[in-house]
Amino acid sequence: MTPLLTVENLKAGFPTRTGLVEAVRGVSFTLGRERLGIVGESGSGKSQTGRAIMGLTPPHARISADTLRFGDTDLLALSPRQRRRLRGKRLAMILQDPKYSLNPVMTIGRQIVETLLTHEKLSSRDAKAKALSMLEAVQIRDPERVFGLYPHEVSGGMGQRVMIAMMLVCGPELLIADEPTSALDVTVQLDVLDILDRLVRERGMGLIFVSHDLRLVSSFCDRVLVMYAGRVVEELDASRLSEAKHPYTQGLIDCLPRIEADRHPLPVLQRRKEWSL
Incomplete structure (x- = not known):
């Protein structure tokens, strides 16, 4: 192979x-x-x-x-x-510290949706549904609430899960x-x-x-x-x-x-x- x-x-x-x-x-x-x-x-x-x-x-x-x-x-x-x-x-890369990698003036949901809309042809509604599903896949409780939060409003562990969700939401082959x-x-x-x-x-x-x-x-x-x-x-x-x-x-x-x-x-x-x- x-x-x-x-x-x-x-x-x-x-x-x-x-x-x-x-x-x-x-x-x-x-x-x-x-x-x-x-x-x-x-x-x-x-x-x-x-x-x-x-x-x-x-x-x-x-x-x-x-x-x-x-x-x-x-x-x-x-x-x-x-x-x-x-x-x-x-190809996707998870960086070391989410507080330096996530955009502080954009909500978490908006950042994940932006990634999806950049690479896939989806409606805003479908992109949001896929983003919420990915947040749930990385074991974030109440993804709807976290979707609307800003990076400074989540803990370091949750921020790292958000980064993982963002990098994996488009289904890369290499991480x-x-x-x-x-x-x-x-x-x-x-x-x-x-x-x-x-x-x-x-x-x-x-x-x-x-x-x-x-x-x-x-x-x-x-x-x-x-x-x-x-x-x-x-x-x-x-x-x-x-x-x-x-x-x-x-x-x-x-x-x-x-x-x-x-x-x-x-x-x-x-x-x-x-x-x-």
């Missing part, structure tokens, strides 16, 4: 006064209809990889790849207008979730992950789950890519994460809190000199 997404030698750089800053340096992977986790410390290039795939990098960014293909579509060959038609309809639970309480995180898991399984979507939480990714995803300094240093099945060979991945695993009294207090500092690219 043709992979849902094929990425070969993806690079993303940003010109500065002191030269080109390479945020992504030759990332390669394929994605089927599965859950792929991308993990690494802050600044490792996780989010920029997702933004480059979506075409959401700033105009001055320098993006290149040997292959950047979504199904049979060459993403690098598309015009900005063609990219906009693709985003939201077949990129950029740390969608990092700003949420643990119990709310579990609810959001359960919603994502159920919707991905029911719709047969591909999911790229970007996170710095190795334990969360290992329990939620099928495969894991580990990034360091803009490159993929290791790729393995989530179930085999304990068998990681690269010193950086081992360092991330050693950073996870343990109850055992004999854990090493500074494993990362001890191993930093071993991290070679």
